[in-house]
């Protein structure tokens with residue numbers, strides 16, 4: 624056992640994953656501090672979403688170490704168990720209960736069981752109500768508590784889903800391309816939301832939009848061909864010759 628583990632919320636060491644001979648993840652090593660907001664960038668197909676699949680147990684690595692907190696070996700656990708440990712994932716497309724109100728969506732998520740039936744027939748205690756409104760404030764939807772989730776804009780649905788994850792009080796929050804399909808204003812608000820979570824949760828944000836990355840980035844990790852190409856401040860990675868080469872001839876948002 625090495626001593627460095629204690630300081631990290633997440634450790635990936637020499638992780639490999641192939642799909643029918645194609646190496647999606649290749650000797651991937653990454654360390655994340657507790658409370659850190661980490662941005663991951665990289666061209667399409669770089670392995671960003673595959674990395675999240677491995678962390679959340681959706682897929683299993685062929686080799687390598689994936690550890691959460693002090694000593695929890697995530698490669699040995701299934702997806703449900705990993706979620707219970709406090710790892711929440713926001714997929715690219717929002718999945719909210721469109722026929723339920725914004726309030727009910729958060730309420731349903733507060734129940735560990737996620738049982739819609741049990742949730743709907745349990746009483747809303749004042750304590751729970753306060754917690755729901757606290758989350759609604761965080762995601763700037765407190766004024767829309769009674770709206771059907773289906774009536775929200777795309778951006779608002781994304782925030783609601785982040786709120787639903789927050790209701791489970793995750794230690795580590797994984798957010799895959801939250802700004803995709805958002806207006807500039809929604810993108811900026813999403814940045815503010817993520818920044819407000821920094822310190823309270825450890826967060827990995829995968830993103831293409833460099834304006835957005837600039838807004839929220841502390842340490843940026845650049846993935847390329849399933850491995851870390853470079854890591855550092857936004858300026859450092861944007862000025863890195865290897866990064867320039869990888870993005871050369873590509874559209875800026877790619």
Ligand code: ADP
Nearest residue numbers: 642646647665666667668669670671672673674
């Ligand atoms: P990114 O999110 O960086 O755009 P992905 O992680 O989605 O990239 O994909 C990396 C590569 O791995 C792609 O070539 C993709 O087709 C492949 N891949 C990812 N997941 C699977 C899977 N479950 N089965 C087969 N191939 C996959």
Ligand code: MG
Nearest residue numbers: 671672673799
């Ligand atoms: Mg992806």
